[in-house]
Amino acid sequence: MILGESYSGRRVLVTGHTGFKGSWLSAWLLSLGADVCGYSQDIPTSPSLFELASLSNRLEHRIADIREIDAVRDAVMSFRPDFVFHLAAQPIVRTSYTDPLETITSNVVGTANLLEALRSVDWPVTAIIITSDKCYDNVEWVWGYRETDGLGGKDIYSGSKAAAEIVFKSYWHSFFGKPESKVRLATARAGNVIGGGDWAADRIVADCVRAWGRGERVQIRSPSATRPWQHVLEPLSGYLALGAHIARTGRADGESYNFGPRSEQNHTVVQLLGDLGRIWGFEGADQAYEITGNVPFHEAGLLKLNCDKALLELGWEANLSYEECMSMTGLWYKQVLKDGVAAGELMFDQIAEYERIAAERGRVWTQA
Template sequence: MRAFITGITGFAGSHLAENLLNHNYEVFGTSLMGERRDYVAGIKNAISIATADINDARALKKAVTSAKPQVVFHLAALAAVGRSFTVPVDTMTINLMGTQNLYEILRDSKSVQKIVFVSSADIFGPLPPAKMPIKPDYPLHPVSPYGASKAAADILSYQYFRAYGLPIVRIRAFNHTGPRQGTGYVIPDFCSQITRIESSGRRGTIKVGDTSARRDISDVRDIVNGYRQAAAKGKPGEAYILASGKADSIRHYLKLLTNMSTAEIDIKIAKELLRPVEVPLLVGSIAKSKKELGYNPKYKIEQTLLDTLDFWRKN
């Protein structure tokens, strides 16, 4: 089976590439000009990477045509919620128009059997606790530019399935973390600050935003396994949620991390880290994914956090 991953050299893309190789896929993908490739250094001889921006239709078409993929995983995106408030136009251009560029190219493909579009839990927006856990058929009410861009691309994906018959499966992925995730996301932001304090040998302070928000956080290795399962078993036109099915406060995750360190650490709320709009609770229902995809998360959050912290200690 020939697989094509947009954003193959990134955090989730590199983990997905490893997962697919372990399941005997031939793996192709794209990365940006000048983008670091150290996350795929260990598998560079087993994969083929083309340099192509998702909004460069000519370069993207050349990469897809050359790969002749049977399965496409669309991961390339501007994915940081906080940053999206600063660059809303870029967020929409990359996440929506880039997705349409890819679909227009795939309309001409004779080889593609399944397309996995990676959406986000942020498309749902804030919901009362009584509505939790979130199910795939819930209405979309995004409150961040990132959430809006992903909701628009999610709807576009369904439209291309209905109008053009593209075999698109939509994955609403909830928060996930793990080794290789860069700063700009809550867990690696904590890990980078903890390891900096550890290296200094002195008491230090971690700056945080709103730690009362409760999030459903999974291990990236579970999530990308779900992407592969969606490609194998997902029904075109359908939407699935990948999550852990339980949520804890950001404060709880921070406490777990600081307990994994012997450093003396103080916590300080920084106004600049508070978002204009915050979703207080997000937790997803994975009942449909378990039943139809065989999705079964294996990593405990403590192991995920420790692996992520150890990654930052080494990098």
């Protein structure tokens, strides 16, 4: 498998490794045989997938702020990674309204700090900077956004992700896009990721599980909002495939890529809740949720990505159907919270199952 060949025995630095996506990425890298160093400010949620899966026992676990340049530089220079995946960020839209400065410094200055630290390396490194689909100037059109479309944002969170993309591009042109540079890097954009083990605030699946666990109906603000829902392993497969592609070929350096599901996987919040509720055991929607109509901050009604570039240049495409995405997500919570299955065991089992499905469907990154 391309991913196994690329990451087995390699040193991989993951910033934001204690978060939802960071935990899944760290676990996948460990299953591929990588030597992983994680760098995060804290354990961001309680409960925490990172802690439930006991990942700190299987990797180098660093607690430090991405906004501290000396700490970032020390992590890079002492660990000497072959690959870097930068996920450390303030990820919640609501928090960008209550604490805009934290959002800007974490997402923009934090990205600049990592890029600045990478300027000092004198060995080959491939770095993937993960931003968000919300980096685009969303005009609510029906077409998927392409990597060449305009950046922007009507809220601080979106603006911070667009700014991080601009910082990346300016650093690449100024320092890394030179023949003598040892660093190759690209950005990856994805959004609306769901999956087992997410307990972050203002995330629809996490909100459901918290409410249902208390015997309550979940309150939803925007029932008709449409999103291209995808399982967390989908974009992670893209990030890993992109890193492997750059390291093997030298191509895609300085580029940006969208990773998202097929267009037919766009579903409303109500549809998602109905499907998730049935897996949890509800017989009807009236047991699962209630609509509040309270929208305390701006939220996009429609946002989807065009992923043709990833398909044409990397051979990457989404692996799961909407039904498979919902099944893996809902069953994880049900089996862990209701049936007592060990979170870490189920996490690695689902990674193996995802790889098996991808191999059966001939995904490029599963090939030798």
